[in-house]
Amino acid sequence: MTTTVAHDQVHAIAQEVFAAMVDGDLGLLLPWEGELPALDDALVAWVDLFGDWSGRAVLVTAEGTAQELTRALMGLHPDEPVERADLEDAFGEIANVVGGNLKALLPNPGTLGLPRIGSDLPPLEGAVRALHLPLSWRGRLFVVDVWVTTAAGSTTEGAS
């Protein structure tokens, strides 16, 4: 089976998630312009997809950005400290919603794993990164990657 997942579709999903859950505005998650900065304190959230099309939806951002997202999601004051458990839960839930909506694009959707969080992305056997979408949320780098297992025979469209 060959499945096409386009940059535009994934960007639209991310925009919708941020508009509904974080910002209340569709226009605050934009394509990243220019060189990508190094993320020394990267936080990674991912969900695995299983089925005819198997792979992984991955979000990467700086921990400080994830803290800001957590405050926005949970309605916390800008100066309010963010507990580690809340940070991991909130960032993981964003990955869960992005992954779930990505799954809905597929012609024969399978099942969605539970969200996971870490400072590094563990390897997914037989998978290749099929889509890399660096975005800017309020000027901060927020990356959406899609990995597919080679057995899935999936492709992506680079047009954005």
Place this chain on the structure above:
Amino acid sequence: MRALVIDDSRTMRRIVSSTLQRIGFDTVEAEHGRDALDHLEAGERVDLACIDWNMPVMDGLTFVTEVRANPAWRDVTLMMVTTESEQSQIVRALAAGAHEYLIKPFTADAIRDKLDLLGLVPAEELA
């Protein structure tokens, strides 16, 4: 009115609960389907359950099936609140006994509109 909010994400429980509270619900939270059944079996009376699908221990579809199998809980309105957005999954949930289906991401207005359809928005809120 009282609502049971079932989601393994504390963030999502907080978002759904605060939205329901603004509409006029008292809320109680559960981390998964088994936890929610424990609340009901302990005598918790709720008018509405908002149910995530993918959860550890017991998923939302199993919870819906369990609730619908018990006549004592027939008055509980069941609304799935989930990322599972394929038509086949919606049909499965409704066939199992869910009354409504809300896809994540959602807005507060979307929850309110679904509850309005179910007749669960207090009259003073509709005014």
